[in-house]
Amino acid sequence: MNTPINGTDLIALGYAENAVLGIALRINRGRNGFTKEQMLANYAAVLAQPENYISDKIFSKLASAIIQKANEKPEDFITLNPEPNAFSAYGLEQIEEGALDQMRVAMKLPVTVAGALMPDAHQGYGLPIGGVLATKNAIIPYGVGVDIGCRMALSIYDIPEAFYTEHHDKFKRELVAHSKFGAGHGFHGPYKSDHAVLESPHFQTNALTKSLKDKAWSQLGSSGGGNHFVEFGIIEFEKEDTVLNIPKGKYVALLTHSGSRGFGATVAGHYTKLAKDVCKLPEVARNLAYLDMNSALGQEYWIAMNLAGDYASACHEIIHSKMKKALGATVLAKVENHHNFAWKEIWNGEEVIVHRKGATPAGKGVMGIIPGSMTAPGFLVRGKGEENAINSASHGAGRQMSRTKAIKSITKNEMKSILNHHGVTLIGASLDEAPMAYKDIHQVMAAQEDLVDVVAKLTPKMVRMADDGSRED
Structure with a gap:
């Protein structure tokens, strides 16, 4: 039985905690006939000289990602606000620090209008589960979540x-x-x-x-x-x-x-990837990549999200x-409510997109x-x-x-x-x-x-x- 390789192993080799790490871990799923020691040696070699692996059958995607990451410049990214806007948090003593950190990052987005954290909140991907975020004319696929309309x-x-x-x-x-x-x-x-x-x-x-x-x-x-x-x-x-x-x-x-099953999960994955391609945010906010509601992609996702719901x-x-x-x-009565969704609502007199990722509408x-x-x-x-x-x-x-x-x-x-x-x-x-x-x-x-x-x-x-x-x- 092969001993698994995890993120800690790769970080020890010099990999950073970013998208490149995720690509490296996915390559390891099949191990490709290598032992753990051989695989780690390959990972180290690719990190040291990625140009030598551009055409490699196994490591080409990883090599390309390493080169691309190395060539990125600060001016290539959307600038976050230096300090997070204030947000409300309920049951603060019960909320883990990781969820609070994620919410603080979300409150730095240039499109963010308001935010709140519910007492059941815990860390997720992008917006924390239990996070509510109102944005101006922008929709965040990971702000909605993977199981759309659950x-x-x-x-x-x-x-x-x-x-x-x-x-x-x-x-x-x-x-x-x-x-x-x-x-x-x-x-x-x-x-x-x-x-x-x-x-x-x-x-x-x-x-x-x-x-x-x-x-x-x-x-x-x-x-x-x-x-x-x-x-x-x-x-x-x-x-x-x-x-x-x-x-x-x-x-x-x-x-x-329950939610939208494989249909919603596939929609979420597809549009999250596209959002990351067109909305270049710094690594800390990468999973909060958003789509402009005036764009074709933004409208596509909006239609698909509502269909999933x-x-x-x-x-x-x-x-x-x-x-x-x-x-x-x-x-005698039937009641239904959903989360992992985004709604058009009026906030302080203007229309905003309210993302409720693991949060219940309570108007x-x-x-x-x-x-x-x-x-x-x-x-x-x-x-x-x-x-x-x-x-x-x-x-x-x-x-x-x-x-x-x-x-x-x-x-x-x-x-x-x-x-x-x-x-x-x-x-x-x-x-x-x-x-x-x-x-x-x-x-x-x-x-x-x-x-x-x-x-x-x-x-x-x-x-x-x-x-x-x-x-x-």
Whole structure:
């Protein structure tokens, strides 16, 4: 078995933490028949004399990137503001320094108008997860995120809590029968679903969206990997909600969390690369490369992003429709909200592009769902329209432990014990999604009392997630 080469190994050879490092690591995936020692020797040789490897079958791309990086001049890059603009941060004591650093860089962009950081924030790529950024006439693909239009959808049924307890096995059968998970997974032949979104003319926008339509069709009505889930829970209204017209009481509810699957991920990767080509930012801000909304590329991405959002919504609609029919239930209310998206909104009297990467829209009266973990409660909320938060709130509890750390430090027995303690039936899921990997949802909610009002509490009872360690979040 080959010992892996990581970024630390390459940095020790003299590679900098930039795009060249990423190219070098990708070359190593196949190892190309070299031992670790031989591969490291090659890396050192290419770094020392890249001109000798321009035509090399394995190392030509790396050599070209090294030469290009060496020839870059400061005047080739867009200038960042010397100091970041101020931004609001909620639950500051719970937010890791890496996320704060990323937000400070985002606030130096010449197109930035305003920013805010939600209490579930943690470090991501470009804009931190939990970051909200308003820009002037510019859109940032990595400010939206990879899983474009990822969302929560909640159906509240006319089913009392006792019915769930008495028919636990039926709920389990229907959950398994009407959900499908994992990166790359989808439906085939007669099992494919149909939806009006597939007839959208925006699939014909360009060669990229045309090429993705078949994949979108096969994955329609399925869910991704990572933290995506379909769950049954008990939602409790401590008092009547006159807006939703739901009396006080406890009801069975279905909550789903997933996004635009392979379609959205491919769109994100494609336009992020193009943005980096046309928007030359310094290395520290490279993943915040933006597209001018007046440009053809900016408009292309805007159309593709909105199509991905519509597609993600369609996936949830199909799951909820199947489950409603299978249970023979009446839906008392349905609430849906999305993140990893950008909206045109008015800010201080001017139109801006508001990016919410892992943040929930929370304008005045806007409904949202903020989940905790597979054992912690989630909350149905109504936005207060707090301008300092750019009309936003958290999209969940947020990770307090990386996926790698969770897998290394949490045992299967520990995860099973906490599930049993909370009476939760789990189907699938890897250790990186264990409840202990997430922040305390109660602390997160306490940090955003100025942003949302709690309408009801949802307690998870049966959760299904991908069990292959795949991720699309």
